Amino acid sequence: MTFRNLTLAAMLATAPLCAQAEESIIVQSTTSTANSGLYDYLLPLFTGKTGITVNVVAVGTGQAIKNAANCDGDVLLVHAKPAEEKFVAEGRGTQRTDLMYNDFVVVGPAADPAGIAGSHDIEAALKSIADAGAAFASRGDDSGTHKAEMRLWQAAGVTPDGDWYRPTGSGMGATLNTGIGMGAYVLTDRATWINFGNKQDYQIAVEGDDAMFNQYGVIPVNPARCPAVKVDAGKAFSDWLLSPEGQEAIAGYKIDGQQLFFPNAPKVAN
Amino acid sequence: MQDFGDAFALAFGLVLNPTSDLLEIVGLSLRVSLSACLLSCLIGLPLGALLAVTRFRGRGAVLVLLNALMGLPPVVVGLLVYLALSRAGPLGFLGLLYTPTAMILAQAVLITPIVAALSRQVLEGLNDEYADQFRSLCLTRWQSMAALIRDGRTALVTVALAGFGRAVAEVGAVMIVGGNIDHLTRVMTTAIALETSKGELARALALGIVLMVIALAVNAAVQGLRTRTEAEAAHA
Numbered sequence: 138m139t140f141r142n143l144t145l146a147a148m149l150a151t152a153p154l155c156a157q158a159e160e161s162i163i164v165q166s167t168t169s170t171a172n173s174g175l176y177d178y179l180l181p182l183f184t185g186k187t188g189i190t191v192n193v194v195a196v197g198t199g200q201a202i203k204n205a206a207n208c209d210g211d212v213l214l215v216h217a218k219p220a221e222e223k224f225v226a227e228g229r230g231t232q233r234t235d236l237m238y239n240d241f242v243v244v245g246p247a248a249d250p251a252g253i254a255g256s257h258d259i260e261a262a263l264k265s266i267a268d269a270g271a272a273f274a275s276r277g278d279d280s281g282t283h284k285a286e287m288r289l290w291q292a293a294g295v296t297p298d299g300d301w302y303r304p305t306g307s308g309m310g311a312t313l314n315t316g317i318g319m320g321a322y323v324l325t326d327r328a329t330w331i332n333f334g335n336k337q338d339y340q341i342a343v344e345g346d347d348a349m350f351n352q353y354g355v356i357p358v359n360p361a362r363c364p365a366v367k368v369d370a371g372k373a374f375s376d377w378l379l380s381p382e383g384q385e386a387i388a389g390y391k392i393d394g395q396q397l398f399f400p401n402a403p404k405v406a407n
Numbered sequence: 408m409q410d411f412g413d414a415f416a417l418a419f420g421l422v423l424n425p426t427s428d429l430l431e432i433v434g435l436s437l438r439v440s441l442s443a444c445l446l447s448c449l450i451g452l453p454l455g456a457l458l459a460v461t462r463f464r465g466r467g468a469v470l471v472l473l474n475a476l477m478g479l480p481p482v483v484v485g486l487l488v489y490l491a492l493s494r495a496g497p498l499g500f501l502g503l504l505y506t507p508t509a510m511i512l513a514q515a516v517l518i519t520p521i522v523a524a525l526s527r528q529v530l531e532g533l534n535d536e537y538a539d540q541f542r543s544l545c546l547t548r549w550q551s552m553a554a555l556i557r558d559g560r561t562a563l564v565t566v567a568l569a570g571f572g573r574a575v576a577e578v579g580a581v582m583i584v585g586g587n588i589d590h591l592t593r594v595m596t597t598a599i600a601l602e603t604s605k606g607e608l609a610r611a612l613a614l615g616i617v618l619m620v621i622a623l624a625v626n627a628a629v630q631g632l633r634t635r636t637e638a639e640a641a642h643a
Contacts, residue, residue, distance in 0.1 A: 192586070
């Protein structure tokens with residue numbers, strides 16, 4: 138390589154990578170909403186209307202909240218209400234609003250070693266899994282789903298511990314892959330499960346218990362804490378999600394005719 | 408296992424008839440990893456050459472450290488760069504987190520030790536051969552380094568390719584500092600991780616095959632370039 142070529146290449150490498158004229162925001166969100174394909178459906182509608190590009194970083198709820206607390210995002214959209222309320226109470230977010238819900242389900246192999254298939258009672262089902270010593274793969278990553286799972290174990294009066302209990306420390310889809318690989322039961326949100334491509338002989342074993350309700354909330358990051366936050370664009374996005382139009386769009390996202398998320402933002406007169 | 412057959416069919420289709428999304432992802436992968444490779448060569452080659460021609464107290468320790476840094480886990484590099492570039496971090500004011508530039512920086516941090524350590528190894532051997540000549544010509548240290556890099560360029564291209572290979576294949580660092588954002592920071596490896604997490608195993612493997620094809624093409628292009636320059640040098 139000649140010197141001239143090298144200089145040219147160096148200039149190319151250091152030149153601004155993309156000059157973005159239009160406005161863009163970063164949304165810290167969860168793997169469950171991203172893996173379900175919701176954003177691929179919603180974001181073009183919002184961007185088409187406002188011209189604001191929405192960049193979604195999909196990580197576990199724990200990491201999403203941590204990233205937003207570091208001011209590395211404009212809007213937080215996660216599903217762990219106590220942690221979200223703490224985030225707002227600490228002054229890191231301006232306001233938390235219910236956005237939508239779906240539910241958790243327990244999926245398991247056709248062989249059903251704990252004999253829980255068809256159950257609508259999550260506490261009894263978890264007890265049966267623990268009693269049978271049937272393998273159970275947990276997220277183990279401080280995500281919203283993991284927090285919900287820990288609440289359910291506590292309600293069932295079981296301390297999950299032993300060879301049969303296997304925390305994977307990874308995202309929803311990765312945990313499903315791992316769990317299915319070892320014939321373990323897995324607690325997952327329904328949206329990720331419906332959209333999941335590697336089901337093999339797995340089926341939903343437990344569903345329809347009120348305790349498996351999965352609420353999502355939206356929080357704009359507080360500009361008083363994070364001066365770099367794009368306040369107007371972030372608020373435009375969360376307002377749109379909570380508006381009748383955004384709520385209708387959420388309800389309209391379906392896979393194979395099944396609705397994945399159910400909007401439940403409070404109706405406000407404004 | 409049905410996935411293997413599906414994956415190869417899908418990969419074949421993608422290579423012959425790439426979607427615009429795939430081209431965007433491939434383009435970003437190449438841009439990020441080639442830029443990181445270039446940046447690491449600009450730092451690593453002179454550093455390796457300097458270590459090859461100098462002798463000082465503690466040099467052994469520096470070499471051990473440099474060699475150990477070749478084993479830096481990408482996810483640790485990602486975390487370090489995240490902490491530096493985060494709005495809450497020392498370089499947060501630059502607003503670089505979740506941009507391709509952040510990914511280039513992370514990969515450059517990852518592979519600079521590889522480029523420096525391997526080029527030190529290559530150039531030190533050459534230096535042993537040339538040391539007497541350098542002395543008789545009374546070359547300065549800088550002139551010696553330049554001569555070594557020039558004469559060792561064939562081997563150094565392989566060093567650069569090793570760095571590029573490591574950069575384009577890693578997922579841990581770019582996932583953290585890039586965020587795997589669609590149309591902005593999604594590269595081949597993070598796309599593969601995403602498809603795997605969606606349970607789309609055949610699609611993930613197909614993307615992996617496409618990545619291998621690209622690595623092959625880059626290596627073949629460099630090999631072709633090298634053969635040509637060597638032929639030109641022989642004629643000159």
